[in-house]
Amino acid sequence: MTARMEKSHAGAGRTIISVDAMGGDEGPATVVAGISYSAKKNPDIGFILHGPEDVLKPLVAKRRNLHGRCQIRNAPDVVQMEDKPSHVLRTGRETSMWSALESVRNGEATVCVSCGNTGALMLLSVMRLRKLTGIYRPAIAVLWPSRNPQGFNIMLDGGADIRADAKDLMQYALMGTSYARNGFGLTKPRVGLLNVGTEEHKGRAELKEAYDLISANARNADFEFVGFVEGRDLPGTLCDVIVTDGFTGNVALKTGEGIASLISALLREAFQYSPLSRLASVLAYTSLQRLKKRIDPRRANGGVFLGLNGTVVKSHGSADATGVSAAVKLAFELAETGFTEKLAARVASASMLDQDAATNNSDNGETE
Amino acid sequence: MTARMEKSHAGAGRTIISVDAMGGDEGPATVVAGISYSAKKNPDIGFILHGPEDVLKPLVAKRRNLHGRCQIRNAPDVVQMEDKPSHVLRTGRETSMWSALESVRNGEATVCVSCGNTGALMLLSVMRLRKLTGIYRPAIAVLWPSRNPQGFNIMLDGGADIRADAKDLMQYALMGTSYARNGFGLTKPRVGLLNVGTEEHKGRAELKEAYDLISANARNADFEFVGFVEGRDLPGTLCDVIVTDGFTGNVALKTGEGIASLISALLREAFQYSPLSRLASVLAYTSLQRLKKRIDPRRANGGVFLGLNGTVVKSHGSADATGVSAAVKLAFELAETGFTEKLAARVASASMLDQDAATNNSDNGETE
Numbered sequence: 001m002t003a004r005m006e007k008s009h010a011g012a013g014r015t016i017i018s019v020d021a022m023g024g025d026e027g028p029a030t031v032v033a034g035i036s037y038s039a040k041k042n043p044d045i046g047f048i049l050h051g052p053e054d055v056l057k058p059l060v061a062k063r064r065n066l067h068g069r070c071q072i073r074n075a076p077d078v079v080q081m082e083d084k085p086s087h088v089l090r091t092g093r094e095t096s097m098w099s100a101l102e103s104v105r106n107g108e109a110t111v112c113v114s115c116g117n118t119g120a121l122m123l124l125s126v127m128r129l130r131k132l133t134g135i136y137r138p139a140i141a142v143l144w145p146s147r148n149p150q151g152f153n154i155m156l157d158g159g160a161d162i163r164a165d166a167k168d169l170m171q172y173a174l175m176g177t178s179y180a181r182n183g184f185g186l187t188k189p190r191v192g193l194l195n196v197g198t199e200e201h202k203g204r205a206e207l208k209e210a211y212d213l214i215s216a217n218a219r220n221a222d223f224e225f226v227g228f229v230e231g232r233d234l235p236g237t238l239c240d241v242i243v244t245d246g247f248t249g250n251v252a253l254k255t256g257e258g259i260a261s262l263i264s265a266l267l268r269e270a271f272q273y274s275p276l277s278r279l280a281s282v283l284a285y286t287s288l289q290r291l292k293k294r295i296d297p298r299r300a301n302g303g304v305f306l307g308l309n310g311t312v313v314k315s316h317g318s319a320d321a322t323g324v325s326a327a328v329k330l331a332f333e334l335a336e337t338g339f340t341e342k343l344a345a346r347v348a349s350a351s352m353l354d355q356d357a358a359t360n361n362s363d364n365g366e367t368e
Numbered sequence: 369m370t371a372r373m374e375k376s377h378a379g380a381g382r383t384i385i386s387v388d389a390m391g392g393d394e395g396p397a398t399v400v401a402g403i404s405y406s407a408k409k410n411p412d413i414g415f416i417l418h419g420p421e422d423v424l425k426p427l428v429a430k431r432r433n434l435h436g437r438c439q440i441r442n443a444p445d446v447v448q449m450e451d452k453p454s455h456v457l458r459t460g461r462e463t464s465m466w467s468a469l470e471s472v473r474n475g476e477a478t479v480c481v482s483c484g485n486t487g488a489l490m491l492l493s494v495m496r497l498r499k500l501t502g503i504y505r506p507a508i509a510v511l512w513p514s515r516n517p518q519g520f521n522i523m524l525d526g527g528a529d530i531r532a533d534a535k536d537l538m539q540y541a542l543m544g545t546s547y548a549r550n551g552f553g554l555t556k557p558r559v560g561l562l563n564v565g566t567e568e569h570k571g572r573a574e575l576k577e578a579y580d581l582i583s584a585n586a587r588n589a590d591f592e593f594v595g596f597v598e599g600r601d602l603p604g605t606l607c608d609v610i611v612t613d614g615f616t617g618n619v620a621l622k623t624g625e626g627i628a629s630l631i632s633a634l635l636r637e638a639f640q641y642s643p644l645s646r647l648a649s650v651l652a653y654t655s656l657q658r659l660k661k662r663i664d665p666r667r668a669n670g671g672v673f674l675g676l677n678g679t680v681v682k683s684h685g686s687a688d689a690t691g692v693s694a695a696v697k698l699a700f701e702l703a704e705t706g707f708t709e710k711l712a713a714r715v716a717s718a719s720m721l722d723q724d725a726a727t728n729n730s731d732n733g734e735t736e
Binding site: 159254269280284 | 614
């Protein structure tokens, strides 16, 4: 419903994305280049761009395809990468990040995109947008490259909160499958719960409890629960959505990035090794570029904050224009489908199930 | 000291390695091929090979270079990959795994190599070899490929125990640096404590406490503590030894394997894409083989159980002959340096520091 409202706000049938122009490592020119690229590709997007007006105005003016499609909201301050989230919450009212979230809060946009400080963005999002009714812990959903037909898997939590109990993990399953359906068109996502390999180790109490809760919600929430999965399934084909606590998820995410960058460095060395291998790298150039694109973190870029009144897409701090544009594309797709509303409905219906399961209440709460 | 005893047992100045011939996915023929390969490369290794005599005898007889260097110990039973560790502990006296550990227990060998069921091997190792005095939780040390001069980093715990409190993590630092010194000749290893990125998240109480304990032991134990590190540093160059609990460590390990195998699958596809890229793959063949060798998990293969009276090298279940041989090589190097004794001395001296630093030193729960 909000999606409709926001469209009428735009006055041109466009879906409006609220964009924080500041805080990325590459600066506002890169963000503007990214949204201009998106504007070129998709005539249905409009933007509200937040940052110092004197900086943004000339940048936007240079991009013809943004004319009439990009409002600028003046916000003189910038959240720095090293700023403590709690400090930003106290003093950040004049920052572009705060302003960008405000446009979602007041309904001008349904999705916000920022490349800024993750911790600050998460805390501001939670405090300003508020958690959806019934949500215990919001989560960051991140994408892994995979050989599944959709080209990647969704993992959450990627680092919003270092803790997660059984109920949180169950809600992550609901949020993750909702995201998979609305953002990527999977009809019946397969969900796995991250654990370690051997039987004897399947001992973390909250994981056993989460197993039962997720299992109990699978049919009603229309996903398939494949049970416990391992680290290798994050980029694997066994499931589409993997749930875990934010500590484990963040370590796994960074580990994957580390291995990918090690391999690409070694690959570069391998191709420099001899005249023959240098020739080979020229011949294989197109194929290798295709591969690079496939596993490029800038493309599988948008970490998405789920469980709030509004959706926030966190782009990589070092995202270039391509990365920003990928995040905008994802934001657009989520706004178009009315994702937040669907997610809220899903959680509301499942929370009741959860209460039934947890308290052994016999009255039936299986309303859809 | 044990190393000397075992040498005299061998009667030929050889270092004896106790090898479980069974339990690997590839069967005993592969294990025998692996130790034969090691025997060819290194005249100073001898073997005690455990498994069903009627199976092993013909396999060994076919390998000339094993003649006079490989005793066979009959053990009719085999621990299966799906056996529960507790079940193996109760009923596994006749298994090759049990027998292989027995040779370390009675001093015939100082290091045992097995490709079998990790959980069972860990439990049997702890129960039969016993923990070193002062050790709270033994750990599995695993290797990550890296661009450090030694070619890899050591991480522990790779999955021996899903829990680890501050004292355990401090001991992992001591064990890991001892391993780095004795197995790989690093004089002053750099140690990192695995955590997640943003400041606000550095909140797990046991990690802050572990930070202080490790820091307090660094000078005395002659390592450099680099502080908190992230997942991307596991295959990075910031440190040589990374400590974490066995749950996080195991997830990271499997994630790394998953990403590496995804990339190599995509790379194969990329090279099959066009006639030009197929030609390129022929030209770059040698360089790519070199890269493959570098990141091949079969080579960085030996997970090592630390903190026991004797060392146990766990080879990958799916190890081929090359993998078995790599595990044997590592076992040989650890046996040669009298690693267990040095590790015991290191822990003994640091435990005192630890007792000074912390108050509660009563018998720590060793529940499995």
